[in-house]
Every structure is written in C-alpha cells, then in structure tokens.
Amino acid sequence: MLFELNHVSKSFADGRRGRAIALDDVSLSLDAGQAIGLVGESGSGKTTLIRCALRLLTPDSGSVVYDGMNVVDAGRAELRRFRREVQPVFQDPFASLNPRMTVEQLVGEGLIVHGIEKNAVRRRDIVVETLEMVGLGARDLPRYTRSFSGGQRQRIAIARALAIRPRLLVCDEPVSALDVSVQAQVINLLQDMQRALGLAILFIAHDLAVVRHFCERIYVLHHGRMVESGDRASVFDSPRHPYTQALLGAVPIPDPAAARERRNLRKLNRLALGGAAFATETR
Amino acid sequence: MIQSRTEDPALRPGAAAGADDRPASAEGDTLVEVEGLTVDLPHRQGATRLVDGVSFRMKRAEKVALVGESGSGKSVTARALMRLNPKLTVAGRVVVDGIEVLGLPERKLGTVRGRRIGMAFQDAFTSLDPIMPVGEQLMEALVVHGVSRREARQRAVRLLAELGVTNAEGRMKAYVHEFSGGMRQRAVLAMALIGEPQLLIADEPTTALDVRIAQQVLDVLEDVAERRELAVLLITHDMGVVASFAERVLVMYSGRIVEDANVESLFARPLHPYTEGLLGAVPRVDRSVERLVAVPGVPVPPGERPAGCAFHPRCAAATDVCRGVVPPLRTFGSRRVACHHAEERGASDAV
Amino acid sequence: MNLTIARGAFRTAPPLFDTAVYAIVALMIAMAVVGPMLAPDSVYVSDIGNALMPPSAAHWFGTDDQGRDVMWRVIAGSRATLLSAMLIVTAYSLIGVLIATLATVGPRWLDETLMRMTDIGLALPGLVVALGFAAALGPSLQSAIVAKAITGWPVTARLLRGIMRQTMTAQFVVGAQAMGVSRWRLMTRHVLPNSLDILVVKWAGDIGAAVLVLAGMSFIGVGAQPPSAEWGAMIASAKGYVANAWWVVAAPGAAIALAAVGFGLLGDILQVRRDPSLRGRS
Numbered sequence: 001m002l003f004e005l006n007h008v009s010k011s012f013a014d015g016r017r018g019r020a021i022a023l024d025d026v027s028l029s030l031d032a033g034q035a036i037g038l039v040g041e042s043g044s045g046k047t048t049l050i051r052c053a054l055r056l057l058t059p060d061s062g063s064v065v066y067d068g069m070n071v072v073d074a075g076r077a078e079l080r081r082f083r084r085e086v087q088p089v090f091q092d093p094f095a096s097l098n099p100r101m102t103v104e105q106l107v108g109e110g111l112i113v114h115g116i117e118k119n120a121v122r123r124r125d126i127v128v129e130t131l132e133m134v135g136l137g138a139r140d141l142p143r144y145t146r147s148f149s150g151g152q153r154q155r156i157a158i159a160r161a162l163a164i165r166p167r168l169l170v171c172d173e174p175v176s177a178l179d180v181s182v183q184a185q186v187i188n189l190l191q192d193m194q195r196a197l198g199l200a201i202l203f204i205a206h207d208l209a210v211v212r213h214f215c216e217r218i219y220v221l222h223h224g225r226m227v228e229s230g231d232r233a234s235v236f237d238s239p240r241h242p243y244t245q246a247l248l249g250a251v252p253i254p255d256p257a258a259a260r261e262r263r264n265l266r267k268l269n270r271l272a273l274g275g276a277a278f279a280t281e282t283r
Numbered sequence: 284m285i286q287s288r289t290e291d292p293a294l295r296p297g298a299a300a301g302a303d304d305r306p307a308s309a310e311g312d313t314l315v316e317v318e319g320l321t322v323d324l325p326h327r328q329g330a331t332r333l334v335d336g337v338s339f340r341m342k343r344a345e346k347v348a349l350v351g352e353s354g355s356g357k358s359v360t361a362r363a364l365m366r367l368n369p370k371l372t373v374a375g376r377v378v379v380d381g382i383e384v385l386g387l388p389e390r391k392l393g394t395v396r397g398r399r400i401g402m403a404f405q406d407a408f409t410s411l412d413p414i415m416p417v418g419e420q421l422m423e424a425l426v427v428h429g430v431s432r433r434e435a436r437q438r439a440v441r442l443l444a445e446l447g448v449t450n451a452e453g454r455m456k457a458y459v460h461e462f463s464g465g466m467r468q469r470a471v472l473a474m475a476l477i478g479e480p481q482l483l484i485a486d487e488p489t490t491a492l493d494v495r496i497a498q499q500v501l502d503v504l505e506d507v508a509e510r511r512e513l514a515v516l517l518i519t520h521d522m523g524v525v526a527s528f529a530e531r532v533l534v535m536y537s538g539r540i541v542e543d544a545n546v547e548s549l550f551a552r553p554l555h556p557y558t559e560g561l562l563g564a565v566p567r568v569d570r571s572v573e574r575l576v577a578v579p580g581v582p583v584p585p586g587e588r589p590a591g592c593a594f595h596p597r598c599a600a601a602t603d604v605c606r607g608v609v610p611p612l613r614t615f616g617s618r619r620v621a622c623h624h625a626e627e628r629g630a631s632d633a634v
Numbered sequence: 635m636n637l638t639i640a641r642g643a644f645r646t647a648p649p650l651f652d653t654a655v656y657a658i659v660a661l662m663i664a665m666a667v668v669g670p671m672l673a674p675d676s677v678y679v680s681d682i683g684n685a686l687m688p689p690s691a692a693h694w695f696g697t698d699d700q701g702r703d704v705m706w707r708v709i710a711g712s713r714a715t716l717l718s719a720m721l722i723v724t725a726y727s728l729i730g731v732l733i734a735t736l737a738t739v740g741p742r743w744l745d746e747t748l749m750r751m752t753d754i755g756l757a758l759p760g761l762v763v764a765l766g767f768a769a770a771l772g773p774s775l776q777s778a779i780v781a782k783a784i785t786g787w788p789v790t791a792r793l794l795r796g797i798m799r800q801t802m803t804a805q806f807v808v809g810a811q812a813m814g815v816s817r818w819r820l821m822t823r824h825v826l827p828n829s830l831d832i833l834v835v836k837w838a839g840d841i842g843a844a845v846l847v848l849a850g851m852s853f854i855g856v857g858a859q860p861p862s863a864e865w866g867a868m869i870a871s872a873k874g875y876v877a878n879a880w881w882v883v884a885a886p887g888a889a890i891a892l893a894a895v896g897f898g899l900l901g902d903i904l905q906v907r908r909d910p911s912l913r914g915r916s
Contacts (some may be wrong), residue, residue: 041493054812083814095805109823113815149581157809179352180520184564184577191574206494208521213566213575221806236568250498251568252523256546258569259527266502 002200003053003086003168004029008062010048022048023059024224030217032167035194035201037215039208039247045224046204050172053202054088055079066168084114087161091173093153097145103156104141107131110164129162131156133196151182155189162193168200175210187214192235208251212236220244304314314481314514315341316366320375322368322538324360324585328370331586333359335538337375338612343481344512346505348519348529348546350561352582356538357518357629361484364516365396380481401475403468404489410471411459417470418455424477445510447503465496469503476507482514489524501528522565526550534558537583539592540612543619554620554630556598592623600624652903658896666716669709678702678861686879688698696881698872699863704885711863711886712894716893718778718779719844723837725783731833737791738798749795755788761847768856775864778848778857786844790836797829804828831908839901842894849890863892 007025014020022045030036040046051057052064055071064071066086069078087110090096097106107127110116117123128138134155145153152175161169174190175183187210194201205211211218218235220228220243228241239245253259322334334356341347342384351357363373366384377384380399387395404410412420421439426432436455443451446469454462454470462470468488475483484503489497505528517528525532525546532549534542534557542555553559563576576629580597583589595601604623612621615630622628681701689696695704733752737745760782767781801807807824815824851857852866860871865886872882 041495053484056808056812080814083415083812084813088809088812090805092805096809098806098810098824098828101823107332109810109815110813115814115817151581160813179582180522180561181564181578182581183353184566184575185579187566187575188577208494209566209568212568212571232571247494248568250495252501252521252527252564253567253569254522254526254550254565256526256550263502263505263527266498267506270502275883 001029001032002032002067004065005049005053006057006063006065006182008049008052008064010045010052010057010059021224023052024220025062026224026226027062028219028226028229030168030200030202032200033194033198034217035191035203035215036217036219037203037211038202038204038206038221039206039211040221041206041247043223044221046221047172049221050088050170050204053170054086055082056093060278080114084110084164085167087164087169089154089161089169089171089174091176093150093157093177094145096157097153099145102142102144103131103136106145106156107159108164110160114164115166126163127159130159133162133193134159135185141248149182150178151186154178154186158186158189158193162197166199168202170202170204172204173206174203176205176207183210190214208236208247214224220247291574306492312343313340314343314345315339315516316376316378317360317364318376320357320360320363320373320377322363322374323372324359324370325372328582332588333371333538333585334363337535337538337540337590339533339540339543341482341514341516344514346508346515346517346528348517348525348532350519350522350525350532351535354537354582354584355535355548355586357535358486360535361402361486361516361518364482364484365400365402366378366392367396367402390497397478397480399480399485400482401477401478401480402484403471403486403488405490407459407462407467407471410474413459416456416458417462417473418457421455421473421477426612428478437474442477446472446476446507447499448473449634464492465499468492468496468500469486472500472504472507476511476513477509480513482516483508483518484518486518487520488517490519490521497524504528519601522562534561537588538585539593539621540619541621543612545617548618552629554615554618554625554628555594555626556600557594560597600628636776640812655896655899655903656708658892659900662712662716662893662896665709666712670713673706673710674703678863682837686875686882688879689881689900695885696879698868698882699875699879704868704882706866707863707868708885708889711865711868712889714775714858714862714864715845715848715866715890718775719841719848719893722779722786722844722848723840726786727790727833727837727840729784729787729819730794733787733791734794734798735821735826737795738802738825739817748791753790756792758785760785762848762849765851765854765856768851773856775852775858775860775862778851782844782847786840790833793836794829797832798825801825801829835901835905835908837901838904839898842897842901845890845893845897849886 005026005028007027008023008024009021009025011019011021026049028036028038038046038049048057055064058072066082069082071082072083101109104124104127107130108123111123111126117126124141127141131137131140134184136152136155136159145156148156171190175186178186190201191214193199203211203215212232215232217231218229219226220235220241222243228239228244230233235244236248239248249262296599309530318338320334320337321332323332339362346531349361349606359368359371362368364377364379364384366373375385379395381478382395382399384395393586411417418436418439421442422432422435425435425438430438433438440451440455443454448454448469449468459467459470488504489500492500503523504515507513517524529544529546531543533540534555536557542549542553542558544554549558550562553562556617560576560578564578566572566575578597583593589596591607592598592601594603595605598605602623608623610621612619613625615625618630620630679702684697684701685699687693693703693705695708698704698707733748737748740905763785764778764781767784768777771777771780802825807820810820810824848857849864849866849869850865852872855870858864858867860867868886869883872879876883
C-alpha cells in the first residue's frame with residue numbers, strides 16, 4: 001500500500017449559503033507500481049481530491065497516508081520526502097510550466113530543490129538523460145516553452161516530474177488538452193515510464209476510454225462521493241452504480257454500427273417517455 | 284417549418300462544375316458545392332496558406348463530419364462558407380443553395396448568413412452576446428427581417444422548447460452565462476437555427492461538455508436535423524462523435540481534404556494513413572488494447588506545410604513520390620482519397 | 635494617453651511612430667546625462683546687458699531676464715528635471731515592489747496591515763502631501779524628490795500585490811509548490827519574474843507624470859529654487875515676462891510637454907508590446 005486516502009471529507013464556505021461539500025467520505029488506495037484511475041466529471045470534486053492528495057489542501061476529516069506516513073501531520077523531513085516522491089502532472093501544458101524558465105531550468109529544478117545533485121554539470125547530464133527518456137534531447141535545453149507544441153510541453157512537464165525519480169505521479173487530465181494523435185503518444189509515454197521506472201500513477205480524467213486503457217483499477221467520483229470502485233473488467237463490463245452505467249452509456253463509441261444501435265435505443269426511450277422530449281440535466 | 288424563399292432563382296451547378304474528381308451525387312439535391320477553396324492569412328512577408336484547394340459537396344439534409352486536428356483548417360473552411368473570415372483572403376468557388384457566396388456583395392451576405400447557413404460556435408460567447416438576454420437576441424434576428432415582435436417571440440420560445448430547454452418562456456429573459464453547459468449549447472443552437480437555415484455548421488459543439496450532456500446535445504441535434512431536413516456540418520476531432528452522428532466524413536490535414544467517405548466505410552476500411560492513424564490512436568471504452576497506435580510527430584502548423592504530401596513526415600508508408608508530389612484527391616467509387624498509394628491500400632472503384 | 639489617437643493624428647505607420655517615440659525619449663535621456671557637461675558656464679551667470687533677447691542665431695531660444703541662453707539652460711536643467719523624475723519613480727516603484735512582496739508572501743496580519751497603510755496612502759491626495767513634505771523639509775529640489783518618492787508607492791504596491799496574488803494561483807506556481815519549492819525560491823524564481831513586466835510599463839508612464847509634478851512643484855516654489863535651471867523653476871521666474879518675451883517660457887514649457895508626452899507614449903507602446911490585444915485602447 002503506497003498511498004491512500006481514508007474517509008476524506010472537505011467542504012468550503014459557499015457565500016451566504018453555508019458550506020458546499022466538495023468531498024464526502026472519500027477513500028482510495030494504490031500500491032507501488034500500480035496505475036489507478038479516478039473518473040470524475042466537472043463538479044465531482046476531483047480537483048479538491050487532487051489538492052488534498054498533493055497536500056495543497058488539508059482535509060476536514062480523514063487522513064492522507066503515503067508510505068505509512070500521515071501526510072497532513074508530517075514533520076519537515078517527512079514532508080520533504082513526500083514532496084520528492086509524489087509529483088504532479090497537470091492538464092494545461094501552457095499554464096503548468098513557468099514561461100520564464102528554460103527547459104534545462106525546469107527539468108533541473110527538482111534536483112536543486114531536493115539537493116539531489118548540486119554539481120551543475122552532473123545535473124545537466126541527468127536533465128539530458130531524462131529529456132531523452134521522454135523523446136526530447138540536449139538541443140532543447142536552452143529553449144523556452146513557448147517554442148514547443150502542447151504535446152511537447154507535456155513531455156517537458158513529465159520530464160520535470162521524473163527527473164527526481166518519484167514513486168507516485170498524480171496526473172490531472174494530462175492528455176485532455178492535446179490533439180488526438182498526440183494524446184496517444186503521451187499515453188504511451190506514461191505507460192512506458194510506468195513500466196520502466198516502476199511508478200505508481202494516479203490518473204484522473206473524465207475520458208473513460210483513456211482511463212480504461214491505462215488503469216488497472218478504477219474509482220468513480222460523483223458529487224463528492226466515491227460511487228464505484230473495482231478493477232478494470234468489472235467496472236467497465238459490469239458497472240453496478242447507475243451513475244457509472246449512465247456514464248458508460250454516454251461515451252461515444254468509434255464504431256458506426258454500434259453507435260447507431262445505441263442511438264435508436266435512446267430514441268425509443270425518449271418516445272416511450274411520452275413526448276417528454278429530452279432528458280434534462282440534473283443541475 | 285420551412286418558410287418560402289423569395290430570391291434569385293437557383294442556379295443548377297450541374298456537371299459544368301469542373302474537374303471530374305468528385306463523387307457522383309444527385310445534382311438536384313446538392314445544397315453546398317465547394318470547389319478549389321483556398322484561404323490565406325496575409326502578413327508582412329507574404330501569406331500563410333491555411334486552406335489549400337478544398338473541394339467537396341453536401342446534399343440537402345446530409346450529415347457530414349469535418350474531422351481534423353489543430354492546423355487542419357477545418358474551422359476556417361467552415362467559416363469560409365459564410366465568408367466569416369474578415370482578415371483572411373478567400374478564393375475559389377462556394378455555392379450554397381445556388382448562390383455563389385464568394386462573389387456576393389457585402390450587403391447581400393445576409394441572404395446566406397443565418398438564412399441559408401446557421402453557425403453554432405464552440406464558445407457560447409461567440410455565438411451569443413453576453414450582455415443581452417438570450418430571448419432578445421433570438422427575437423432580434425427575426426425582427427430585422429420584418430417579423431413582428433409578437434411572432435418573433437413565439438417562434439423563439441417554440442424553438443427553445445423544441446431544443447429541449449426547460450421553461451423556455453422564462454429563459455427568454457436569461458443571459459448566456461446563466462445557462463448551464465448543455466442548456467447553453469442549446470441556446471447557441473437556437474441562435475443558429477432561428478433563421479431557419481438549410482445548413483447548420485456546428486463547431487465542436489460537445490468538446491467542452493461532460494459526457495452525458497454531450498450525448499444529449501448530440502441527440503437534440505439529430506432530432507432537430509431530422510425534423511427540419513437540415514444538413515449538418517459537424518466539426519470535431521472526436522472519432523466517437525463522428526461515428527455516432529455522421530453519415531459522411533471529410534478528413535482534413537494541413538488545409539487539405541485527405542479522405543472523404545461514408546461513415547461505415549471510413550471506420551471499416553480507412554484508406555488514408557492519417558485516418559488510419561487517427562482511428563488507431565483513440566482508446567475505446569468498450570474494449571481494451573495493449574498499446575495505442577501513436578502517429579509519430581505533431582500535426583503540422585499552417586506555415587510549415589512540407590512539400591509533396593503534407594503527411595509524409597509522419598507516414599510509415601511514405602516513398603519518394605510522396606515527398607515530392609502533392610497527391611491529388613482521387614475518386615474511387617463513392618469515396619475520395621488523397622494518397623499516392625491508395626490502390627495498394629485497398630482503394631478501388633467497387634463501392 | 636490614447637495611443638491610437640496619437641498615432642491617428644500623426645497618420646504614420648505604427649512602427650514609424652514607435653521609432654519616433656523611442657528616438658525622442660532616447661534623445662531626452664541623452665540630453666539629461668550629457669547636456670549639463672556640455673553647457674557653457676554662462677548658463678548660471680547673469681549678463682543683464684543681454685537680457686530678454688528674442689531667438690536669434692546666437693541664442694536659438696533667446697535669452698531670459700538674466701541674459702542667460704534659454705536653450706542651454708533647458709539642456710542644463712534637463713538633468714534636474716528628467717533624472718530627478720526617473721529617480722523618484724524608480725525609488726517608489728522599488729518601495730512598492732517590496733511592500734507588495736511582503737504582503738503576498740508574509741502572514742495574513744502583515745498583508746492586512748500593509749494594505750490598510752496602502753489604503754491610507756491612496757486616500758490622501760498625493761500632490762498635497764508631497765507639497766506638505768516639501769514645505770516642511772524646506773523648499774529645494776531634493777525635498778521635492780524625497781516628498782514625491784515617499785508618497786508615490788501606494789499605487790504601485792496595490793497594483794503589484796494584485797498581480798502577484800494572481801500569479802500565485804497560476805498552475806506553474808502550484809506545481810512548484812507541490813514539488814517542494816521553498817517560499818523564497820517560489821517568490822524569486824516563479825512569482826516575481828512573472829509579475830514584474832507590468833512594472834516597466836508603469837515606470838515609463840509614471841516618469842512622464844513625475845516630470846509634470848516636479849516642474850509643477852518648482853513652479854509653485856516648493857521645489858527647485860532659482861538660479862537652478864530646472865524647468866519648472868525657469869517658468870516660475872519667467873512668468874512675469876511672458877507678455878513681452880514668450881520665448882523664455884516656451885522652451886522650458888515645450889521641454890516639459892515633450893518629456894511628459896514622450897514618456898507617456900513610451901509607456902503605452904510598451905504596454906501594447908506586452909499585450910497586443912490592447913492595441914486600440916488607451
């Protein structure tokens with residue numbers, strides 16, 4: 001058990017209306033080297049969950065435990081270890097990298113901050129090695145992020161995280177902002193890195209197809225509650241919770257015949273509801 | 284509810300349309316005919332070609348998906364149909380319901396915009412004015428064409444209700460930002476459809492929406508298209524949406540059409556390597572694969588189109604001819620493909 | 635300063651116009667640095683016999699009531715006015731940055747305290763306070779400089795605090811925090827470098843305004859005193875002669891206007907370069 005959230009709850013003050021509950025008794029766990037997925041739409045609370053997981057927010061109740069250490073109460077040394085071994089990869093490749101730092105500075109920053117390699121020359125070597133792992137190279141060292149494409153920036157972000165050899169990557173929608181052909185590249189890269197480095201990955205996404213491809217175990221978050229969890233096969237082939245079922249039913253399948261079938265079923269459904277034209281949103 | 288039109292008699296494009304590299308379609312029900320469309324972005328050192336000689340047709344009530352990634356030129360192409368690109372240089376031939384759009388004087392564009400073609404933009408704040416109530420905007424579109432305020436109001440409410448907006452009457456006074464995601468898209472659709480156009484261009488209508496809402500919006504789109512015999516040009520990068528919605532698919536890469544086929548054929552037997560790459564790159568929710576087929580490289584930005592086939596640097600099957608000669612869009616039965624190796628990949632005139 | 639109006643009025647292509655502005659500003663700075671060294675000593679020496687002579691080949695802008703060459707006095711005085719203005723703005727900008735940084739990175743109570751002080755600073759009419767200071771310290775150029783420098787920081791502080799707080803929420807800053815970057819490094823490597831580019835814009839524009847204020851204070855009598863060639867003081871001592879000898883006021887007046895407008899437009903140009911979407915707005 002490398003990382004777990006135990007019965008975490010978090011609420012925020014919500015203007016005049018009291019408190020809004022972002023997370024309600026949420027639990028998840030992952031083992032070393034495991035890729036688990038968290039599926040959540042907007043408003044599900046996944047942003048809050050990520051922040052709690054990265055110790056950027058303190059839960060109101062419940063605990064966040066990393067490698068036996070209670071993250072919230074951790075002392076300085078333990079916290080430093082946590083910050084070194086747990087790294088984020090964010091969604092927006094344009095906003096997640098400091099525009100005023102060169103690639104070398106970005107990828108090397110972790111090495112400086114954690115005192116891993118103080119010698120500048122050896123540090124550069126590690127940076128180059130990491131860049132090559134993600135498909136970039138030494139020629140990219142002095143460049144600024146603005147001259148790179150979205151997919152390349154995500155690679156830089158991944159390199160930045162990997163340079164200090166973390167044990168857990170927390171990925172928040174890492175491929176959502178990328179072109180389709182590039183998404184596949186980054187997904188494959190993450191998979192390769194996971195296998196090569198034995199990384200555990202917490203992969204948060206709203207795209208169920210990506211989550212299915214990447215993760216062995218899945219959690220489904222809905223309005224702050226964990227409504228379903230299980231391994232890939234059971235969640236996707238026999239979902240139990242109606243929300244999961246609804247979600248799976250709504251994901252468009254790139255297969256015209258199957259899609260047509262579903263469409264006709266939905267149409268029949270709508271007509272059967274007696275002309276109540278369209279299902280409306282719950283919000 | 285198709286109202287009668289009182290304008291210039293339709294010109295029948297007919298076979299005089301030019302080169303014979305276009306699929307045969309019943310001339311009588313051709314709604315849109317685009318031929319040799321080029322769009323350039325002028326700048327100090329010259330111009331960047333965003334769309335390079337695009338030709339295609341759409342029939343009435345046909346549902347076509349226009350697929351591409353960044354730099355493909357899909358949005359620019361769609362906007363060119365209504366000349367919505369003020370800063371760009373557009374050339375070629377665009378005929379909509381018999382009207383030659385590119386030659387129209389500015390003041391006559393109103394016969395096309397909103398009346399023959401309605402556009403639903405991805406960003407609701409592009410389609411709708413944020414500081415005016417939605418109902419007002421819908422009504423205004425009709426009132427400027429001589430419809431009485433009362434009738435305009437009725438039509439607007441009816442349209443909103445038809446699109447599934449709950450409490451349509453009350454929502455008329457609401458502002459765009461007061462609508463939630465899916466309702467917002469419906470408002471955007473309403474704005475596009477209020478003029479009762481024959482073609483609806485929907486630019487990435489579901490991209491920013493949650494999965495279930497996206498599905499609802501697509502269903503709404505489908506129902507309204509069927510009811511009104513509306514042709515739809517759906518711009519998207521999501522192959523799942525394409526499979527769910529389209530009858531025919533146009534795949535664009537670097538400002539050119541690389542494949543044009545009906546949806547079943549495209550998915551079953553993609554001919555162009557790029558299409559094949561796109562399909563292989565998409566993970567599926569209903570089955571697992573060991574590894575995604577990633578197309579190497581990045582979609583080429585508009586100013587950097589290579590010589591020959593724009594896709595050749597990323598294509599595993601590229602040969603010398605691909606590097607030197609731009610592949611023409613050739614017809615094989617009811618499909619078109621722009622690849623020098625189309626025959627080897629299975630293209631034939633047998634439909 | 636409406637850049638588009640100015641450009642439109644001159645009807646020149648933007649690059650040409652920008653170059654003209656850069657040239658003017660550069661020229662003025664050069665004048666301020668080098669001018670006083672080149673000016674003949676006669677600038678401070680009276681020569682009553684030559685008083686109030688109109689512009690001529692010998693004296694391009696004529697002579698003033700003491701017979702001194704007006705043009706050279708303007709050039710000599712540019713150091714007083716221009717460099718002082720730059721000094722003032724640089725000083726209070728730095729104070730503003732310091733305060734904003736402390737407010738952003740320090741504990742809540744510090745932020746509150748500093749911001750309330752800023753509020754008070756903003757509420758007091760800057761010019762009046764500066765006048766008060768200057769009068770209390772005894773009228774001189776130095777006291778005018780000090781007065782303006784210590785009253786100008788609230789606006790900068792408030793502006794920068796807002797920007798820094800916003801930068802703190804940027805994803806790359808959050809990511810750096812998650813990586814374990816120390817507060818110090820966070821500020822110096824991530825937040826400050828990405829927050830200060832607006833400062834350059836403000837700095838340029840403020841110099842133009844400071845020139846006006848400084849000249850104004852001298853004109854009233856609480857700033858530079860005669861026989862200093864500071865522009866405001868020049869106008870003050872010449873105001874009695876305006877009806878007969880317009881040139882004595884024209885030269886320094888034009889210099890003030892040119893400096894204020896030049897630096898103001900420089901600020902606008904820098905702002906547009908920073909954010910091209912602002913083209914067409916003042």
